[in-house]
Amino acid sequence: MxxxxxxxxxxxxxxxxxxxxxxxxxxxxxxxxxxxxxxxxxxxxYADDEAWVEVLQPYEAQYQCSALGLSGSTPDEGIVAPLRYVETGQPEYLNHIAGKIILASQGGGFKAYEKAKKEGALGRIFIGQAGRDTPNVALNRCIRDRLGTLPTAYIKYEHALEMIKREASEVRLHVHQKEYWxxxxxxxxxxxxxxxxxxxxxxxxxxxxxxxxxxxxxxxxxxxxxxxxxxxxxxxxxxxxxxxxxxxxxxxxxxxxxxxxxxxxxxxxxxxxxxxxxxxxxxxxxxxxxxxxxxxxxxxxxxxxxxxxxxxxxxxxxxxxxxxxxxxxxxxxxxxxxxxxxxxxxxxxxxxxxxxxxxxxxxxxxxxxxxxxxxxxxxxxxxxxxxxxxxxxxxxxxxxxxxxxxxxxxxx
CATH class of the missing domain: 3.40.630.10 (Zn peptidases)
Known part of the structure; x- marks a missing residue:
């Protein structure tokens, strides 16, 4: 020991x-x-990472999140966009997401990342496991090298459940991190x-x-x-x-x-x-x-x-x-x-x-x-x-x- x-x-x-x-x-x-x-x-x-989500419509709330390392950063003021829940986040669910922030229970790997970028998603929110803190993990560098960044955060399961049940429709996503070689x-x-x-x-x-x-x-x-x-x-x-x-x-x-x-x-x-x-x-x-x-x-x-x-x-x-x-x-x-x-x-x-x-x-x-x-x-x-x-x-x-x-x- x-x-x-x-x-x-x-x-x-x-x-x-x-x-x-x-x-x-x-x-x-x-x-x-x-x-x-x-x-x-x-x-x-990366270092000095932080992330949070503000629900703007139809109710107001703020949820602390964790950033997906190496996924990039939003502007200081965050990104405001409609929210779309896309189930597991697999490619077949990633339709009609242009100009939106997607909420998913899984990451989906390279193909899902590629389609989210291609379809014009502005950011992603992944749902953590029930009863657990959000993970502190990083985007695979090979995905980043091939496809670039897409600001992504992890949110607690309980908070995501509330957002879905209360039909959160517009959010502001904040993801901030320092990335360096x-x-x-x-x-x-x-x-x-x-x-x-x-x-x-x-x-x-x-x-x-x-x-x-x-x-x-x-x-x-x-x-x-x-x-x-x-x-x-x-x-x-x-x-x-x-x-x-x-x-x-x-x-x-x-x-x-x-x-x-x-x-x-x-x-x-x-x-x-x-x-x-x-x-x-x-x-x-x-x-x-x-x-x-x-x-x-x-x-x-x-x-x-x-x-x-x-x-x-x-x-x-x-x-x-x-x-x-x-x-x-x-x-x-x-x-x-x-x-x-x-x-x-x-x-x-x-x-x-x-x-x-x-x-x-x-x-x-x-x-x-x-x-x-x-x-x-x-x-x-x-x-x-x-x-x-x-x-x-x-x-x-x-x-x-x-x-x-x-x-x-x-x-x-």
Whole structure:
């Protein structure tokens, strides 16, 4: 828990706080007798964001919101326009919205953003989950790069419900934020294999958070988990090389892992597998493994869970995390996570240490360690370096929803 407690502050991409978190991880790595490496990359980030909505007709009210980072800003006086509720915000609902501000329960991804811009929407208001604070998240930079900005805010579910029931017809939307280019960084530490050093297993976790958020579950706990794995393997060298990577700027659209893939392109053939840890530590929750790999890997994890007498829910599917860029390069992976309970607060101010304890942090950590120990020390690597065609298609579809063209790697 010690390193998790040290990381319990907002660590948004490209900020001094994210750099401070990287320094904390570097110091931890040095205590293990390892030499950390820094992999810098450019990132577009934001600060000083605020948003609110004023209802002007047929009643008057003001609702505090949160800005969608990187979605742009309104003029200081805001934007006044008719309001149109468009259900889930999917493209088929985005008709007759020219000159209007739309209210939607979901974002809809690249295609919805593209149609909203094409049809002439002036702004967007997304509805948060019932009983929760609004999230503090950012627009995927690839969508912004391809389509430009469209000021967007998140409103509480209860306030949106009131607006719909009272038939709010005209609103003033305020979205204000400072956007700027900065540096982010990945922290890398490597333990050379004793027998097959040319076979590299990536052990990954992102260490950044969203704004106004401790990022305890997501993903301070994951960062702490792989730090403990590094501690174990520094004392017990594996047959294969383990490359530990704490990725920056995951919350901005997996920017750290995309940057790593681009910078290490000539060495990717050595990467045989990735173990990713994203969201962990919850006192209330369940353990899961998302497999972007073969049926053999799925079956192996099922059996291992039973051997360890651990409830491990294994599914063969993509995971929205740093495994995606490596998966696009045909590097199989498993992402371990512990969801439920306090993890429902991720991306909002409620993602704090009070929902986590050492016992349940270790619960998932023991599973990750045992799996990693087995594959790192196997006489022959037990799984093929391949990803099923169905998963490959899901990866491409995921990239398209985020505005990233699959045939390109547009890191700045």
């Amino acid at each position: 010690e390193i998790l407690e040290k990381l319990a502050f907002t660590r948004c991409a490209g900020t001094p706080e994210e750099e401070k978190a990287a320094e904390i991880i570097c110091e931890e790595v040095k205590t293990l007798g390892l030499e950390p490496q820094i992999e810098e990359f450019d990132v577009l980030t 900065s540096k982010s960084r990945n922290v890398i530490a490597e333990i050379a294999g004793t027998h097959e050093p040319e076979e590299v297993i990536v052990i990954g976790a992102h260490y950044d958070s969203v704004y106004r958020n401790q990022g305890a579950h997501d993903n301070g706990a994951g960062s702490a988990t792989i730090a403990e794995l590094a501690r174990y393997f520094a004392q017990n060298p594996p047959r294969r090389t383990l490359r530990f990577i704490w990725f920056g700027s995951e919350e901005m659209g997996l920017m750290g892992s995309w940057a790593h893939v681009e910078k290490q392109r000539n060495g990717l053939e050595k990467y045989v597998f990735m173990v990713n840890v994203d969201v962990a530590g919850g006192i209330i929750g369940s353990n899961s493994a998302s497999v972007m790999g073969s049926d053999k890997l799925v079956n192996y994890l099922d059996v291992m869970g039973n051997e360890l007498s651990r409830d491990l829910r294994v599914n063969q599917s993509i995971y929205s995390g740093d495994c995606i860029p490596l998966g696009y390069e045909n590097i199989p992976s498993v992402t371990f996570s512990r969801g439920g309970g306090g993890t429902s607060y991720i991306h909002a101010p409620g993602d704090t240490l009070e929902h986590i304890d050492a016992e349940h942090l270790e619960l998932l950590g023991e599973i990750v360690l045992e799996f990693t120990r087995r594959i790192a020390n196997a006489g022959t690597f037990p799984f093929p370096r391949e990803i099923p065609e169905r998963i490959k298609k899901d990866i491409r579809d995921y990239m398209e929803r985020g505005g990233r063209k699959p045939e390109k790697h547009p890191n700045k």
